[in-house]
Amino acid sequence: AAGVIQSPRHLIKEKRETATLKCYPIPRHDTVYWYQQGPGQDPQFLISFYEKMQSDKGSIPDRFSAQQFSDYHSELNMSSLELGDSALYFCASSLGQGLYEQYFGPGTRLTVT
């Protein structure tokens, strides 16, 4: 069965650079969630989209922005990167908003040097 695809899987950037993370949800899933997991931390919710509209926002820095496109894939744009942005970024998708299972992608490991 198709799963959530995230690219790239690994990314190394320097401070103050920009990064773009991509998420391709499971076919027919219209809801995307982004989570950030710092080293040894639990995943923290960043932002979510439902039917291409932002549905919720968590502890996402103003330096970050995201959107969901017409094909339901989503991109997380990160600017002015800081060392503290080094983390595993997960995307999850679900079929609709509500009591639906969130399927997680393998994550993108971002390292900022």
Next chain:
Amino acid sequence: AQSVTQPDIHITVSEGASLELRCNYSYGATPYLFWYVQSPGQGLQLLLKYFSGDTLVQGIKGFEAEFKRSQSSFNLRKPSVHWSDAAEYFCAVGRMDSSYKLIFGSGTRLLVRP
């Protein structure tokens, strides 16, 4: 505010022994509860979920969990642990407001002795 507490940071069990991982939640309404497993460098895999109904839920890989409203707990159990179960386990509660985002506990790392 909602929160999830996993009081055990690390647990070590011998292969073949039983396992119980603790999870306590704080949520004003009916909680929607999940257990996820994360192997090193991997994504999160759903083990099981509780939405309503039978308070004992069965999941994949032989795991089960019991929802106890009176104790605000959703403990994960497995009768006989396999070496491949060594991983990080996260309990999570789903918020029913705007987006149903997940609030995770801090995780419990399971080590399995041969």
